[in-house]
Amino acid sequence: MDLYMYKILAISLALISILLLIVLKNQESEYDLVIIVISARDHFFQRNVIRETWKTSAANVSVKTLFAVGKECLIHPSDRIDEFSCRMWNISLEDVDDEMHHSWSYPSSNIPFNSSPGMEFIFNVIHPIEVHELTIQSSCLRELKRGNITITLYDRKTDDSLTSVDLDLNNISSSFHTNITKIRIPQNSILLPKDFEGVITVEGGKCSSELLERVECSPFLDCVDSRSDPVVGMNFKILDENRLRGFIQDRSYRQDAWSLVQKKRSSELQQESSLYKDMLFIDAVDTYRNLPEKLLQSLQWLYMNINVNYIMKTDDDCYVNVPLVVRKLQQMRSANLTQRVWLGNFRKMWAVYDHGKWAEHNYNALTYPWFACGSGYIISSDIGAYLTSAHPHLHRFQGEDVSMGIWLSPLTIRYIDDESFSCVLPEDGVTNSLVSIPELTGDGMKQVHTELTSDL
Template sequence: MDKRLLVSVFAVSTLLAICFPYAANHMFHYLAVLFKEDIDVAICILSSRDHFEHRDAIRETWLSNLRSDTILGYSVKAWFMVGETCCTLPMEDRLDEYDCHPWNPEPRNDSKDVAVFSGASGKDPDHVVDLVASRLAVKVLHPVVLKRIGILAGYGDSVTVTLWNGLTDEELITVSFSEKDRGIEYHGYRYQAIQPMILPKGFECELATNQSAPNPRHAGETGLRGAERIATNDEGVLLVQKLNDDRTNVEESTSSISVVSIMFAVNDVDQLNTHIENRYERQRLWQDKMAQDEEKLKEESAIHGDVVSVGVLDVYRNLPQKLLQCHQWISDHFNVKYVLKTDDDCFVDIQNILSSLKKIENRTKVWWGSFRDEWLVERYGKWKERSFASSVFSKFACGSGSVVFEDLHQWLATNSDYLHAFEGEDVAMGIWLAAINPSYIQDSNWKCDKTCTTGLYTLPELTPQEMRRHWRNKINCDDPCKTC
């Protein structure tokens, strides 16, 4: 920009700031856009803070191409996006390895039977129940022995309760309650005994009745009074969540009663107590690791200049927020035509991508990737999603890589503060963009698994060693899938 023009713009902006603050805001926004660098392709690489080897492998391999000013006529820049802070809890002391909620079980002296829910405090006429939940999700944090399955007393006769494996949806146990066999009542629930079953650490299951839960407003018609006080009593070895009929989580702020319950005993009490006793030593070691990683990350960032810390806690469940902040950061600093998202365990063939991009450029609202359509929503495991009520996801691109064109990128950046953060970034992207009906370009060269084929754009789930091997193949044979 001409120096005289710069001086004039600055003088006008200063005058506006003094006399007309509102107009000045618009002028300063214009200036910010004016001075942003123009690049064609921005690459957002989602990375974990401690994935030093993965980032080094990428820099030594496919990212080394970016040392040129342009590739096939495109200017390209890439950044690793990491969370600004890490979880301060050791992995063994979290409810879930993908999140950062503390697990604090209490020491035990015996393995007596425990009921998940207890209504022993009876009824409170001032207590109002908003929801009666007929489904229950359970995750085992320490091994337990399942002994009985229960139903809320007064729920009715001729009802069954079934226990499913959450990950496989396999039916494990079904118990029946009838007028003749009502079970044994205990603290507001009736229980039927089962063959004792050990549930291992990490096991996830779901209990549900064969009847929909009644509306609390009509609870009196079914013998359920809205004033029941039902408290969790699981001794910290189970993570219990009441579910709606669509299998989404009942909000914690909702006053609710669970229709179903289980009775269990803690298995291997000594092991649990040993885990609790070693908590402080684990914390000390974890703090040492955090400090080492912080210093290492600062050094890495200073050397390479390609690590961007965005304002999220660096755990798996926060990847959707990390992705949104990636778009926001790029938009704040650059004018870009295309944004490519990938992960730090993916091989990316930039030349192939840019060569194909030439055939589809100059279009609008384009999302280019390999898409999954009518994909069933998973409620358990690493990819669980309990805040999306539909049984299938909106169309989404698999996570190894995809490209959004400028208008979609700007929409994501502008609306990033208002978009709901679902559990996984790939499905979240599909839900977000479905609202504006993008133009999907399906291309199977964006690989969804490790099947290596000639002409691929990306290859996911690689170790640093595998990344280097595919790069050697690319250099020596012009094909990452071939060995010369």
């Protein structure tokens, strides 16, 4: 979804958010500030360090701190497609038997073709492979008929071309007797390791969707762009077959052991919640890709349960200087900055990546709108009310901080850019002038707390 669609969405939800604001203004606030700490299920130590350090600074002020924790992923980490999501790698012994594999296959069922053909094939490697041929749907070549095309395999991380083949359609256009045309690569073979992120492109022509066939992704690859069906692909052999067969056969044992781990962890979380009463359990699986959903559900819970003036988001590896936050809020209130306010250290003109942890394939722009870095930012409660009303309609992008920037970009809000919200761990030490300090270990957080409170 692009920025234009979000502008339309913002206008359509404006009346709802105004009504929510009226309700909020007519109620007495229970807290001046609620701090939402995004935390992973197994981060018991990090949460306890926060309780022993900066959370104690909020004990005598109108500040409440909550740890937002999601549901367990029932899939063993080794059986997931990647480390950022909770998607099962559906691989079977039958998938291993073929000598040569293709990056996609034709399904047995009659599935409608997507709205547009993909003149590039974006993929991640789940298991090491050896590429021997690049391919293209023959129906595309029959449509193009004449000219020259080039098919290239790129490394998405480095933009390096690993191999490339040229086709002169004037000489070979009459020989397309199969669904897929195969072209041997010059190097004979190329090894692609696990987690390799690649793209195969075709230059020199474009095909229409009417003549192409619907395809399904190989179980050895994670096909990234599901909005279109690829015209190009590759033939490859899988490596370490014996090890892979053993891995598949041991799956049930791994799953049984993982279930016991999750059962124990859930029990420990319930005990932690009963003891400290500062846990917010979110109905979303605890993975990186679900962070936007965790944030939205946290805001939704706040709106339904607590009346608050300001909301702060931070992570469980960050130290928050609560007394300084309170002073900044007092200054904002004195300046009548109580509505449609976003305070943080903002990333500007931040590039949209197509690879790695921050890969984004659903936002059609070269750069993101302004968004605050994740160590900490503060929004006025009316923004939380707006996001609560818009919750069902908002696309979840690759990270919660980037998503927040996109969600709020159509609105007229006051951005207060404040470098005291540190985006990285300061190399020259910490001072009382910093609101939030990220990337801390538990011991590092204790040390920061000692340094910042030694003079009090």
